[in-house]
Amino acid sequence: MTGKIYIIGLGPGPAGWLTPEASAALEKVTDLIGYFTYVDRIPPRDGLTIHGSDNRVELDRSRHALQLACEGKIVGVVSGGDPGVFAMAAAVLEALEHGPQEWRALDIEVLPGISAMQAAAARLGAPLGGDFCAISLSDNLKPWSLIERRLQAASDGDFVLALYNPASKARPKQIFDAFALLRKLRPAQTPVAFARAVGRPDERIVLTTLGEADPGVADMSTLVMIGATTTHLIERPEGRPFVLTPRSYEANR
Amino acid sequence: MTGKIYIIGLGPGPAGWLTPEASAALEKVTDLIGYFTYVDRIPPRDGLTIHGSDNRVELDRSRHALQLACEGKIVGVVSGGDPGVFAMAAAVLEALEHGPQEWRALDIEVLPGISAMQAAAARLGAPLGGDFCAISLSDNLKPWSLIERRLQAASDGDFVLALYNPASKARPKQIFDAFALLRKLRPAQTPVAFARAVGRPDERIVLTTLGEADPGVADMSTLVMIGATTTHLIERPEGRPFVLTPRSYEANR
Incomplete structure (x- = not known):
């Protein structure tokens, strides 16, 4: 053989x-x-x-x-x-x-x-400078209760979150449910980015906050990045602000 | 400019x-x-x-x-x-x-x-097939109590764990402390891999279990991968077994 x-x-x-x-x-x-x-x-x-x-x-x-x-x-x-x-x-x-x-x-x-979270991170600045979790939001192969448990645990640990497979035509609802839960677990001003098709001609980045985000912008080509409590923006004179999760924790608490 | x-x-x-x-x-x-x-x-x-x-x-x-x-x-x-x-x-x-x-x-x-966890995962099989967390074990820039909180949370969520910066000459102790905690949180038979310098001439992979692992094999060039409860080995007639975290959760519970 x-x-x-x-x-x-x-x-x-x-x-x-x-x-x-x-x-x-x-x-x-x-x-x-x-x-x-x-x-x-x-x-x-x-x-x-x-x-x-x-x-x-x-x-x-x-x-x-x-x-x-x-x-x-x-x-x-x-x-x-x-x-x-x-x-x-x-x-x-x-x-x-x-x-x-x-x-x-x-x-x-x-x-x-x-991977998609690395491409998204590169465009955004340095959102993965601190500890992070990657979760697939698809419940085709695992129960939604497990996804909820993991969103809860990731928030208990104050991890940055990278959400894969946030939505598809057959599963439009999960990302709304995930945001409803995350809004109870993390502050409204938490930076959130929807990074769609990064590196491809139809690339589109939406930078917003957990409180103001419209989860409906996510599709199968979108990586959703949700900050930890230390994640914040650095404004620039032109262009989108950088997203930074510092390597240091106490300095930003 | x-x-x-x-x-x-x-x-x-x-x-x-x-x-x-x-x-x-x-x-x-x-x-x-x-x-x-x-x-x-x-x-x-x-x-x-x-x-x-x-x-x-x-x-x-x-x-x-x-x-x-x-x-x-x-x-x-x-x-x-x-x-x-x-x-x-x-x-x-x-x-x-x-x-x-x-x-x-x-x-x-x-x-x-x-990144190191991807190189390690490629060598091992598919340990990152399920949701995972990446944690830097260095406490140069964050308190050890936060690292413990994150190891606890990652275990509450039954995430696969990729540990970066597990040890250095100045910090030989953290990886022992982390294993002492993880042994209270995860089953002894949990697959554990120490993936050192993957892709370089001095590459070395040690595949073991949480119960039997010697954390002393980790150094600054090592990525430590710790399975979730679904992570398991697939034996082969020759060579190291594959490490698999299936995409599906219930099928393996």
């Missing part, structure tokens, strides 16, 4: 954020598997078979990749962002765990990528 | 993890500022002045960068990993906030990089 699986992080979109390691793997693979939105970023070439699939079929896609690798193919499974963060690395290993024993002998390599 | 500051993430070390955006910026800068360990990674070239400095002088280094940019230089401030995660992006903005007003008019751009 000489097949291999690369689980490849494409980053947020722009070529400048695609690692050389990921680029090299994209040149090596015989088969590319992923959500249409992501495989569509990869230019076709001779010897490469592209298998696009719909969103929310991550396990089918993973089993397909594992099967192709068993047949000797060099398979690339692509994720936007970092495949290790709420993405295809976990899906492939979930499929592997419940599949035939031979899958466990496959050579599988995860290639990290720039 | 035509100067500029790029705050550049070098990633964990290998060239394959340095983004093209960061590479391009390194070609453009006239002055490079950073901790010796990081600027030493950059080959000298004509027209580039390298200002190496010791660790733990981040604010001095930041003021130096801001001053040079005011003089019209194109300054690169380099960080290992992602400058947005517990690193130089926050330090530069802290210096800017408390400096002369003219600094606020400077053009400052943060270029994200692959």
Whole structure:
């Protein structure tokens, strides 16, 4: 069995954020598997078979990749962002765990990528200068009560919060429920940013406060950043203020 | 004033993890500022002045960068990993906030990089497939009581934990104190990984459990990953088991 699986992080979109390691793997693979939105970023070439699939079929896609690798193919499974963060690395290993024993002998390599919270942080200044939590708001795979428990715990610990998958057409309501809860847990003046499609042509950043935010601006391409009590703005003569969570805690309390 | 500051993430070390955006910026800068360990990674070239400095002088280094940019230089401030995660992006903005007003008019751009937890996660499998927290264990800039409160909160929320800066020669004790607390908060069989210098020649991964871990193996180059209750191992016929935190919660409870 000489097949291999690369689980490849494409980053947020722009070529400048695609690692050389990921680029090299994209040149090596015989088969590319992923959500249409992501495989569509990869230019076709001779010897490469592209298998696009719909969103929310991550396990089918993973089993397909594992099967192709068993047949000797060099398979690339692509994720936007970092495949290790709420993405295809976990899906492939979930499929592997419940599949035939031979899958466990496959050579599988995860290639990290720039994740949405890092792209958002870079645009905003330094919101992740202090301790932070990343939470996926999707309750497709976990109960909403767990998400509430985690929003509560993250606030008890005064962590900066990076919310992934805040809303979709099928799940428009969660981000409103999350904000209703967070407004009980954090001060109204807490900085909040909706960072949409950072690095792509349709990038849009909305910087506001927890009290004034309209959660309705969030969609599947949005990373929502919510400050800790130390997070604050630095005004500039021109342009959007910087968002800073200082490394130091007491100095700002 | 035509100067500029790029705050550049070098990633964990290998060239394959340095983004093209960061590479391009390194070609453009006239002055490079950073901790010796990081600027030493950059080959000298004509027209580039390298200002190496010791660790733990981040604010001095930041003021130096801001001053040079005011003089019209194109300054690169380099960080290992992602400058947005517990690193130089926050330090530069802290210096800017408390400096002369003219600094606020400077053009400052943060270029994200692959962070240590992502490199560690890629090697381990998919430990960050579920919600997670990142905590810096250094109490140089925040009280230890806050770190304890955050370890408690992260455990209340059953988050995966990525611990940065677990130990240094001057701070050998914190990681032992953190483990003593975490052993009261999480089951003894919780998977724990010490991922040291991932991607560099001296990479070393120790995979163990919370009950059996020796916190003494952690140093400044180590990222410590501690599982949630759903995190578990997938054994393989050869090689280290994969570490998986499934995206799904109830399926593994």
